[in-house]
Amino acid sequence: MQIKRITIENFQSHVKTVIEPAPVGQLTALTGQSDTGKTAVIRALRWVFYNTWDASYMRHGAKFARVTVEYEDGTKVIRERSRSGSANFYEIIWPDGNKTHLARFGGTVPLEVREITGVSPMTVADMDININLAEQGEPWFLGRPVSAPARAKVLGKLAGTEEVDMAARGVATDILRGRQEEKKLVTELAGLDEQIRKFDYLPEMAEHIEEIEKVLVRARETQGRRDKLVQLRRMLLALDTSIEAARTVIQRWQYIELAEHVVSDMEKVKERNSTLQKLAQRLRDAEDGIGQSSAVIKKYVGLQGAEEEIKKASAQADRRERLLKLKIALCSADQGIRAATATMNRWTGVELAGEYADRGQKIGERRAVVARLGSLLKQIDAAIQKNEIARCRWAQAGESEELLFKAVVVREKRTVISGLALKLRNLDNDARKARDAAFYWEQRVGDLEGAYRDELTALGRCPVCGGDIDIQRLKEVV
Template structure:
């Protein structure tokens, strides 16, 4: 046996590129569940014995898988599979690399000779891999019945050769004893038949010839019996080979069932992820409802903005009217002062020469004052209207704050829409995934029923190796 020093797994199940170096003595792999510990043993079995079959162990998203084993002798074994290639490669020190393809389900003889870990054939129906156990295998031979233990120990020690020799010797001895008894019976009968002819020479010669013929017949009879025995053995072997072939055909679906179990575990993990996404979607839906209620409360924001613009325009007009009011006040003061001066100068009898022009100017000023008074009255009316409008838009600042809040809420609403679209897509994928899981569960149940029927038909439990009986269990 060639001891293993180093193992490298590339795209094998959960291992992207993992390398393990083993020391002399006991080596232990530790880690959390589903971290790839069993995949290491499975990868070694795939490289050494071409098990398991199929391609389900290839890492998701990868287009090749490779397992490299370095042995104590310095030789290297590479097992590789891609979409178009399925091969073994052997690299020995000082020799060219050997490549083996198109080997089917069997392992090339050169690979078996390289590592020397051949399965131990117990009988026609049983074979043990004594160098590399699987995850659920029990201690060596302790789970096997007594007859299987005896066969295995005999096969390991070579006692089966002695058993075969004893069986063959017993069979030959039995055949010889039968021939001997038959010959003795024939001899006695011939002696009785020869008694009347003891004195006849011719009869003696005939008897000698008959003796020769008897020997020939005896030899042919023994050969015939041997041929009949071999024919019977051949018929028995053919029946056993047919039964073995039927059992092998019934177990061809086991790798497919195992791959489907792995697929089902992966889908269960995806279902848990989908559940978390479903919970997030519910949270987003609640927030979306709050945003929609807030948007309903702020539907009049455009009307408030329009009133705000009108209020700004009125404010500008109000400022202009205040200026005009100030000018009107000044003119009124000037007019009052002028009337006062006129009342005080009534006693003047002498009129200046330019009094007509002064009167005209005063008249023009009076007209302007009257016009300004009319404008002021109109402005006061507009101011009254403006105050009423300002009362209706007293909450402009609050509306502005709400506008800012609405902008933020709108941005959140857009994010919620995007998340809702993502949720819809995830919901669709969840539905497809659940449908896929349901389909695979049904297929798995059908395969389990078929497997149970095949096991019952075979009569041997594949778990414990015992004969299937009523109320058979492994509790």
């Protein structure tokens, strides 16, 4: 792309200089006396194209230095730096007015700038040669004080043989690296084969692991049954405790039926005693009436109205007969009281029968609970017998736990072995790829050597020494 305008500001002796180069096919010449800034123009361009900076480039008294290169399509490349170095950047202004700010690029030129200018060092045999700009008095690049091999490499670069040499060297390096890698992989494969032979027992162990996994499943089932048995055993112990407490209560109240009979007899005795007390009171009332009647009779003896008194006496006589009958009944009651007293003497302590009666009702309720517990106890006894049979059947649960632990260990080993097997398969794949690559590059080297020989034969001259090509010597060398 052709440069349309160059603007240099505060660069050495230039305050602001604008240069418009001649069109394509014409020559632009800078003339003038010494120390007028002709060389500074080349230095300014080298600063833009190669990013070569020196503190003397800043004009004395200026705060910044700037070089702007404008191309024919309107693109501008600006290189600016402040005296303190705080501002040091490239800026690209595109034809549409957009801007791209580039900073922190070190000692190189950003790729975006090189793509616009088309200027970059040419790399030949690890050497960077700037062929676009030359200092004052500097010869063209092949005339510079460089070694003959370097010049030959430059010519080879121009003739296109440099790429073939680089490809051949790269192929040789790749072949050597591939062979070294192959040897390394062969050694590793031998070591891995030796390690694999150490694990010849794995198939047998895999079968053993499968058997152990089956045992593990059965052991887990056994563990679940064992947990259920332990839970049932705890329930059984709790029921045994409850049954023992119930038995104690039953033994404590085993005479409750006798107490009920005593309570019943005492109620009857109380009723008879109450009846006798009522009869005794009536007897005492009758005796008092007889005494009063006797006193009245004595008082009215010989008096007029004896007939009436006789009638009264007759009535009193009838009453006396009734009282005699009551007395006989009282005697019978006394005999009954004495019999009841004897019965009470035989049942000393029966005065607590009322309390016993209250407790008897509660005991009746408890007897119902005990009856239910007895039925439950029978069911539990049957369950215990059944669980005892199961416990005998699973007596080897301890061995199952040991097998379970061994199975876990074996499973961990199996995981490690699986990882080693995967790594071995990866190494086999890498070795196979390395062999394929080595075989490919061995064939490729032959093809490249033939192409190189044909190219030299077609040229007729050696690009290094400039001599004629000898077919016989060329076959010996290539």
